[in-house]
Amino acid sequence: MTISNEKREFKKRDAVKDMTSSTLSLHIDAFEKSIESKTDSSCESSIKNSITPLTSAIFEFPRQQNADARAPEVSSFRSSQRLLNPNAESFAEFSDRRISVAKRLRLVSLLNNGESLSSAARILGISITGARYARDRILQTGSVGNRKAASRVSQEYETNRFIEEQLRKHPRIKTKELRLKMADNGVEMSVRQLRFRISSLGYRWRKMKKVQVISKENQQKRLLARAFWEAEGYPFDRYLFVDECTVVLGRRQQFCWVKRGHRVPCQGRVSHGDGFHIYGGISWFGASQLLIWRSKSRMNSAFYCKHNIKDIVVPSQSLFPGGKFELAQDNHRAHISIDTHECLQKLGIRTYDWPPQSPEFNPIEYLWRDMKQFIAEHSPSSLEELKKLIEQFWYTKVTPEYCRTLIRQVIKNIKKSHDGLNHEKDTATEALYQK
Template identity: 25%
Template sequence: MTDFFFCNFERLVKQNRFKNLSELHKEWTEAGVKASRATTHRRVKEFGYSCRIPLFKPLLNHRQRQRRLTWAKEKKKWTVAQWSKVFFSDENKFCISFGNQGPRVWRKGGDAHSPSCLKSSLKFPQSVMILGAMSSAGVGPLCFLKTKVTAPFYQEILEHFMLPSADQLFKDADFIFQQDLAPAHTATSTKSWLNDHGVGVLDWPANSPDLNPTENLWGIVKRKMRNKKPKNVDELKATVKETWASIPSQQCHRLITSMPRQIKAVIKAKGAPTKY
């Protein structure tokens, strides 16, 4: 096997990390190499590549990256104590089947966050099922969403879920509420509701779920549910609720203590997605 064919093959892998083994084998043999599919797979591994599930990161335009960078610089001097006053919220979708994990990517050790190995996540998922919130003191109760979240419906959620959760987690201490920039969250009526109830809101850059520690909690819940086999939506809800409630406050606190490091990472990345 000549060095030329070796180099040519590695270029094939690098050009598109998301080609499957059959596609790589076809292109390599079409280039004039006589090799079995097993040999192709062996060569990929010899170059140091493994087939992995890609990380999903938000797709950011230049303006959004600049806004994230500005936001991170503004928060650069925030301490863990300041971040502990933030009540983070986030929406996430759970499916009954966890078997379909989507595309795979060829990557080497340390390449997980390389742009060529990432898949871009969309800002708006096709459906949203659950809204959860957390602070340094622990998690609040989940709100299962049955309909599109309009501004009036969101304000009901704030009243019946967010405020009681805040009372439970922060007691009489002041807190700052974090939410993303979804239309229902930024509606004039919602802003008025928050102002009337004396709730301060953390400024937040657009399309930045990776800056929210609640995203990490969703990941923890889904990993814990890998071996669960809910048969219907009711069983799924019960499983998610039970798993979410089992998250210890210490785990939430550890995520909050990582915020200063995350801010530094955003600045270093000039507003691009980070490993967090």
Template identity: 25%
Template sequence: MSQLNASVRENALGRLQAGQSQSEVARALRVSQSTISRLWHRFQQTGSSAPAPMSGRPRVTTQAQDRYIRVTHLRHRFQSASVTARALPGGRRISVQTVRNRLHTTGLHAYRPLRGNVLTRRHCQARMQWANQHLQWTLANNRRHVVFSDESYFLLQHHDSRRRVYRRQGERYHQQCVDEAPPHGGGGVMVWGAITNTGRSQLVEVPGRLNAQHYVQDILQPHALPLLAAPRAQFQHDNARPHTARLTTNFLAANNVNTLPWPSLSPDLNPIEHAWDELGRRLNARVNAPPNRRQLFQALQQ
């Protein structure tokens, strides 16, 4: 209940005893009706308007401020606790930790956000349509015939946000505690791969910028077509320019390759992303990082 000072409590009780309704008193004093109701109930029970003594340390926020904190962070999920602490109505300054404590009691905790693509309404509709069309797919009848493929880029110096450093207070800028990362990761290697229900393709290094001619001659012809020789085989690749170029589509049509339609900006629907993630984890777990592109590709092959 909001804490009313003694003069306001006496004013409210005087109005109630004079015959005014609780809602009339609440409007006149600009407080909630529930506050007046609890004040009247306590007066009838104890004969006193003084609030009941409270044990322990008094709360620095009211229930209304607690609701404000919760609603604010539900509406603005990326707002920091420090901003909320400064903007809290009521005129009383509270600490950032108090804001965090109030959020924790409502089940709201700070996490690293999931990184995702910027999806337009058209992208979302295409993804939903694709999902509905394949809702009845099963491993036995459909998914086991699909060859899922994709390219991925691995850096020589990968900055892993999950990595932690153990240091003492004041050692933040010690050289041993700094995770040094050259610009753009110091270069890296692009690879192509494909997975099926029964196995995988070779890991293919993509030197330089991938174009349609390179994609057809060095990837599809020697590596993808052998996987697509099985009956009912279906090929999946995304809508990158080398994949949708006329040279590529003509090559796939000439070889009677059945291509799985794919919604744009949907890497999360491709199970090969799990393989890339596992490769990245194993690479980061190595004690000695590969010093050059050649050894990086060899490490990925292992």
């Protein structure tokens, strides 16, 4: 028992000794580095002399003489390192992050005298980010004063009227362009101030919506189709909705300012880039197979009959009970040509005369929108990646329940079209459902 106790005491003394030497070496290394960074020889000698009492009394640390005492905490150790390093550059602590007008004036003076931005910030006791923001704001506004309060901004009727006139005339104008126009008109303000004023006027930067202009003749055809479907109880479970879509690389969306409560203006669609044509169909019972070919190859009647109808439409009969269905397609030239009509008659496939200019009546149009959104989220960089994303969406996302959801949506759109126009993006009200 005596020997084991002696061994235990011996191990405890070794552990204390190791902890003492390791902790002390860290203090000495930090202190010696601070001495080496000191260039003044006189100060160097005095600082080196201060090591002597520290190294001579290495076993006089009160906490380390007691083996039962806890090890020093990390916060205490870091604090001691700062105390042992007097040559380290001290950084200013900012009690108030606001930069006063006096400091802004002095900042301009220092910069004009050739001081760099970092040195000027150090002299003034402010952060470099704050100094950079103050400099840019002074350059944009031409003033070092504080911006006006929100209550006073709404009272500047002339400035607000000029901003609103420009936004109405040029809804796609960027904030920086508008700021330059205001500068030409004698009003100086920063981009941030201008954005605040635009927001206070009720404008928001929104994506432009795309709608189709419908002629009077086609409005009547849409109303006739609506009346027929309403009389039949919207029998959309017997239709195979087919359509083609083009997906290309590098398509971008434009944005514009729109005031709250106003309609979003339309934009023209411009096709560019290389990609794929896609053809497929959906029904109440699920989706058909998918046909993909390069966008450089155009679809004519011969191609449509040879590939689209025989490879996609005919096999889709298995989706319907008894194999009976009607083909619902738009008025593309290849869809309504004489050759296509004869081909469908030979195969015994019935078609429905779809009203022209009615994309919101066809549920597969919503599928194309979701597919393009899915592709945009993954940002393909090559045609191979683009094709994989198309197939992934079609065979994993397009389920029978998904198809039924789209069909229910187009039924709502048909009910909204009380005047033959496209009310797809309007909020449902009683006026929209009038007959």
